[in-house]
Amino acid sequence: MGNQVVNLASVQSVCQQCGIYSLCLPMGLQRGDIDALDGIIKRRRPLKKGEHLYTSGEEFTSIYAIRSGSMKSYIINEEGEEHVIGFKMPGDLVGLNGINGHKYKNSAKALETCSVCEIPFDQLEALGHEIPGLSHHLIEIMSKEIQDEHHKVAMCSKMPAEARLASMVHTLSLRFEERGFSPNEFNLSMSRNDIANMLGLAVETVSRLFSHFQELGILEVERKHIRILDQEKLSNLIRMD
Amino acid sequence: MGNQVVNLASVQSVCQQCGIYSLCLPMGLQRGDIDALDGIIKRRRPLKKGEHLYTSGEEFTSIYAIRSGSMKSYIINEEGEEHVIGFKMPGDLVGLNGINGHKYKNSAKALETCSVCEIPFDQLEALGHEIPGLSHHLIEIMSKEIQDEHHKVAMCSKMPAEARLASMVHTLSLRFEERGFSPNEFNLSMSRNDIANMLGLAVETVSRLFSHFQELGILEVERKHIRILDQEKLSNLIRMD
DNA sequence: CGCCCTCTTGAATTAAGTCAAATAATGTGG
DNA sequence: CCACATTATTTGACTTAATTCAAGAGGGCG
Numbered sequence A, B: 001m002g003n004q005v006v007n008l009a010s011v012q013s014v015c016q017q018c019g020i021y022s023l024c025l026p027m028g029l030q031r032g033d034i035d036a037l038d039g040i041i042k043r044r045r046p047l048k049k050g051e052h053l054y055t056s057g058e059e060f061t062s063i064y065a066i067r068s069g070s071m072k073s074y075i076i077n078e079e080g081e082e083h084v085i086g087f088k089m090p091g092d093l094v095g096l097n098g099i100n101g102h103k104y105k106n107s108a109k110a111l112e113t114c115s116v117c118e119i120p121f122d123q124l125e126a127l128g129h130e131i132p133g134l135s136h137h138l139i140e141i142m143s144k145e146i147q148d149e150h151h152k153v154a155m156c157s158k159m160p161a162e163a164r165l166a167s168m169v170h171t172l173s174l175r176f177e178e179r180g181f182s183p184n185e186f187n188l189s190m191s192r193n194d195i196a197n198m199l200g201l202a203v204e205t206v207s208r209l210f211s212h213f214q215e216l217g218i219l220e221v222e223r224k225h226i227r228i229l230d231q232e233k234l235s236n237l238i239r240m241d
Numbered sequence C: 001c002g003c004c005c006t007c008t009t010g011a012a013t014t015a016a017g018t019c020a021a022a023t024a025a026t027g028t029g030g
Numbered sequence D: 001c002c003a004c005a006t007t008a009t010t011t012g013a014c015t016t017a018a019t020t021c022a023a024g025a026g027g028g029c030g
Helices: A031-040 A121-130 A132-158 A161-178 A192-199 A203-215 A231-239 B031-040 B121-130 B132-158 B161-178 B192-199 B203-215 B231-239
Strands: A052-054 A062-068 A071-076 A082-088 A107-110 A115-120 A185-187 A219-222 A225-228 B052-054 B062-068 B071-076 B082-088 B107-110 B115-120 B185-187 B219-222 B225-228
Touching: A031 A115, A031 A121, A031 A132, A062 A121, A071 B132, A082 A192, A082 B132, A115 A121, A121 A132, A121 B132, A132 A161, A132 B071, A132 B082, A132 B121, A132 B132, A132 B192, A161 A185, A161 A192, A161 A203, A161 A225, A161 A231, A192 A203, A192 B132, A203 A219, B031 B121, B031 B132, B062 B121, B082 B192, B115 B121, B121 B132, B132 B161, B161 B185, B161 B192, B161 B203, B161 B225, B161 B231, B192 B203, B203 B219
Parallel strands: none
Antiparallel strands: A052 A107, A062 A115, A071 A082, A071 A107, A185 A225, A219 A225, B052 B107, B062 B115, B071 B082, B071 B107, B185 B225, B219 B225
16 A cells, blocks of 8 residues: 555556557557557456447447457348358457447457456547547558458358358468467357357358368367367368359 | 639539539538538549459558449458449448458449548548537438348348349339439449359349249340339239248 | 267268250341 | 350359257356
8 A cells, every 4th residue: 555666667557568459459559648548448347258348239439449358240130140240359349339329239258267457439539620630540450341241241242152261261370470379270259150150150160160170171170169270271261162 | 824713602622523422421511511522532543344442451551432433342361252232322421341450341332433432541530520410410321221231131041043033123123213314224243254253143043033924024124224013013023922 | 077069070961063955036148 | 247256144053061859968156
């Protein structure tokens, strides 16, 4: 409880201490600007597996950056069926589609214990008027998300099952690598059901394909643990029919 | 060539004269702000059917608002196959996915004679610093596009062929209505091939489905001309397996 | 320890694709 | 403006990839 001597120059914003800030919203900002951004970010208690960060239809107030853990983003259609849109990893922003219409249009659920940074959107916009690079960067991130979704549409609507799963594993591998993890060995945080759902396949098909990839010597699959034995063959599956 | 008496108060910006400005980027802006936006917009010569507005990989400089006509947006994959992403109508913005990385990531091709408004992106951003509502509105439009793409992913990956085509026709109907046209009768500007490609189906399947919808008394299809005879049955097809 | 839920594997079924061919539109050059 | 070439669309028959149904195995949690 006593006073301590603190070297003020060494005080870094939480963002700058964060291992993935270079992939996240602060990317490319000046140090002072990162501190300003840091000032509006709320840290929330971690989410436990299965908890929702927000659900579809809720009033939109904030976007969220994932700090650790992973989430799934999904929508529920008129018949009450769940449609998985994607999986989110540290550094990813979620909730961007709620800006339009001031309501979240999807739900975000923790696949494992997660910590997230809440960024109140009105404050972010206000800050954007002072830090031009910030609003530009937000727009870039949204532009990238549009690109990624285009890619997903093209993938899911036309590729055969084998290529879809290969593509998903390959994309995950790249994303793990970007975040400093091994691209060749990782754990899936989502169930087979979630994978099948996102790819528009039956669970049984996904299960069979994992077995098949293993027979081909491309993957080693042990429940949630994936090891990629042959990245080149994996890539070839994406291209071929 | 002689001087003319002009009533300055009656001079309206081109945007304000445009029939669909209320759906487009100027939406919700004050009159003076619309004029400012108008000032940076370049009108280009109309595109003829088959001409490209931009192609994938080209340097990104501008986003475009479609003024009249319609376009298709597509990407080419590694094998050189075309994947149609979507169809764009008056009031729609195209090129948004080029912001990230300063290159267009898709190509936009006129399906019929089109006129477009070119909006140089750096000028738009500069203007956004003066008109806060403008950059907010751009962000909203992008948020909506992310939403729409999520919807497309869910649709294309999981719905049966019948529901996909029904959904596409229904969405077109809504979009025509928004633009002041009949929701029940319109002309398709795209080929059966483009439709099939976007929906991830074979051309033959699309053709058969149109015939089938006609037998069911839901549509009247005469080449490119579509008349919706029963919107309710059409909507039901989207929901049902 | 046992129940439940997830995952895997096999067999039968089906939705949609491919192949093939006819017909209808569109465009082109003379 | 016509004849021919080319391309787009439709329809039918067959094939196949992926689903559904069914059943069993494996883990994890209370």
